[in-house]
Amino acid sequence: MTHASTSTSAPIATDGFVLHDEDRAAIAHERDHYPHPQAASIEALKIVQKRHGWVPDAAIEAIARELGVSPASVEGVATFYSLIFRQPVGRHVILLCDSSSCFLTDYEALRDAFFEHLGIGFGQTTPDGRFTLLPVCCLGACDRGPALMIGDDTHGPVAPEEIPTLLEAYA
Amino acid sequence: MSRILQDRDERRPETHPLTFRLNDDGTPVMLDDYREQQGYASVERAFRDLSSKTLIEELKTANLRGRGGGGFSAGLKWSLTMQGEGIPRGYIVCNADEMEPGTFKDRLLLEQQPHLLIEGMILAGFANNAYQGYIFMRGEYVDAARTVQRALDEARAAGWLGRDVAGSGWDFDIALHTGAGRYICGEETALINSLEGKRANPRAKPPFPGQSGAWGKPTVVNNVETLCNVPSVVLHGADWYQGLSQGKSGDGGTKLYGVSGKVKRPGLWELPMGTTGNELLERAGGMRDGHTLKTWLPGGGSTGFLLPEHLELALDFDTIGKAGSRLGTGLIAVVADDQSVVSLARNLEEFFSRESCGWCTPCRDGLPWSVKLLQALEAGEGERGDIDLLESLAVDLGPGRTFCAHAPGAAMPLASAIHYFRDEFERGVTRGQGAAHADPIPVGSV
């Protein structure tokens, strides 16, 4: 990867937060897809999140500087979108579909089994830092409901008793 | 991975323009395979024989209606895009945000046949004089994003995208934009804000995107499935396309129909537009043993409930509209006799309440209120007057009272659930009228 299209070669540091060189290059690459750099805000947040697991406040400042837009604008975007995490999350994020077709294929039993198995509710992380559990809109996997995602993988249909085996693959 | 539940023998080029190339094992059809099966032939035809005007005329005559849920004529939409002397070239935006509860059709096309979408977008770019396309894809579709990106790279390397597309002297490129959640991003003006890197609040219309959309330029927003229909219209003509619906509907073409819920074989099929609900349910193997059908949603969470007797209707925009619902995305969800309509309505309104962007009062405050009332009825703790209150909330959420169609989408299943299953709601009323009814709008917890 090159830095050819980034505007400055000095590392951008805010509050001890430094954007990784590779991430700066990736952000610059995304920025080139649009007539205005602000459009790369969401991609930039996702790039930072991919590396750190979540988006700390200091990263907002760094992204804003990198794109030449106001921190308030980046912050506004970061808080609006549900897949941008503003708090630390577990190593694996479980997105459990709670929409109507999964509801009709016994989502609620699956949800309760997850609560019980992990000992946490929605929006929480297991004490060992392994899993964060979140509800999500219809995953477009309604023919396999109840459906869920763990990291990048989509699973379904998942029965409550399959949870322990399913989670084994995610250390 | 999504699967089409029709074997290759059934899916023929003459009858299944959307899916005839799909591999039975679900692996994506990439450029070489695609080219061998009429791939990009419509682009060659357009450059050779058509102008923007004649292409749009063809599309209008074909009566291809928007597959994102609204059913607006694609040809008519394109004829309203501003173009000409002094007007900047703008954008084609593919709406690949698919989040409508019960909808899993665009995923199939994105994961398994990305070049068909690219081909459709090139034609849209040509017809609407755009210079750049964006595919706005929901963030959760990670496999689809990888496949589409690979296809974009292939198409660019082969000269179908970029400068001087296929030697035509015309430039057009496409970039993939992936989202970060929130259902409201699928609303076309919210989508444009999101594409620009802003919060996804809808914009006021007019101006319509075709006049002033992304970065103030003319912008055409179309659904994945809509765009995937364009190549066959251009290649084979409007009459051929009209004939695909076999007289089952005044609308042209085929539709990716689907069934979810407690059926034996949930899935997706490409069938003539206007296929009946009965035929769909039959393809899905009927209800699972021990269940009978109570009610169904014809095309997503924002469509109205219908009864088993409505299964004999043609699943097209006008027919389902006349029956008091909407075709929506055309993927039906079935509700079994032992499943509670009150609970399902509560689930749907929780969804709409959580996904409201919070801009307008009826949507921001009315939806959480409807959830509270539904929760009480579900728990058998409803008060006299609650059902009337829900009905009046549904009116307040209805068309014309809010900034975008999110609230009317929430109102439709609610109003129709009460209309058809009032007795189920009434069973939840066990108390007299309490203080809750004194306040017009309670403080909502959004």
Ligand SMILES: Cc1cc2nc3c(=O)[nH]c(=O)nc-3n(C[C@H](O)[C@H](O)[C@H](O)COP(=O)(O)O)c2cc1C
């Ligand atoms: C709340 C809301 C969500 C929507 N989500 C989608 C979506 O995910 N995909 C889609 O194609 N259209 C969606 N639409 C419809 C779009 O606003 C727009 O009408 C559509 O993309 C136009 O494409 P078409 O004419 O090809 O159907 C949504 C509309 C609303 C009000």
Ligand code: SF4
């Ligand atoms: S209707 Fe709802 S989602 Fe649409 S603009 Fe108003 S508050 Fe936002």
Ligand code: FES
């Ligand atoms: S409703 Fe759960 S995947 Fe569609």
